[in-house]
Amino acid sequence: MERLLVLVRHGQSEWNLKNLFTGWKDPDLTELGVEEAVAAGKKLKELKLTFDIAFTSVLKRAQHTLDLILTELGQEGLETIRDQALNERDYGDLTGMNKDEAREKFGEEQVHIWRRSFDVPPPGGESLKMTAERTLPYYRKEILPRVLAGERVIVAAHGNSLRSLVMDLEGLSPEQILKRELATGVPIVYRLTEDGGVESVQDLAD
Ligand SMILES: O=C(O)[C@@H](CO)OP(=O)(O)O
Helix, strand or coil: CCCCCEEEEEEEEEEHHHHHCCCCCCCCCCCHHHHHHHHHHHHHHCCCCCCCCECCCCCCHHHHHHHHHHCCCCCCCEEECCCHHHHCCCCCCHHHEHHHHHHHCHHHHHHHHHHHHHCCCCCCCCCCHHHHHHHHHHHHHHHHHHHCCCEEEEEEEEEEHHHHHHHCCCCCCHHHHHCCCCCCEEEEEEEECCCCCEEEEECCCC
16 A cells, blocks of 8 residues: 655745745745746656645645646646644744844844744744644644555645654654755655554655
């Protein structure tokens, strides 16, 4: 049995381009973001991958990315489950702030801690740990059982909601996840063991 799980971060969003903390805000993809999503679809097509079900967040940039990928695969209209458990980490008071201006105001190190530490939440927002506390139960209840039953699953979501899943799947420590960045529109193809561990992982970066 195949036990296929593909994770993909959305393509560049309008707020990624403007360098703003985005979190639960809902900007759409830029032109480049659309191109990245189409390219992700083409890469999956080259590998002859198709899916039985898709999961995404309730945010436009992830849904739009998924739609573009499914169109490339000739799988428009595939059953898709949207849930806010897969949303980006909530950036709290930083939402909408320019990342360079935040560095000037709060200092480079503090902003890095808010963005990449495991358990320090940005003011009023979610740490990666808090994000994992919603993404992982959802993954274990709704997504993993389908993968283990042989359904081919694609998840289109966000930098930090996916980092929390990657951390768990790959058994990364808080230090290791700190350095792990997910590129926009780059699918990561996992094949899982029968108990949900990682049998193989392939990052489809160029
Ligand atoms: O702004 C955000 O919501 C995220 C993802 O774009 O940013 P960061 O990479 O700083 O976690």
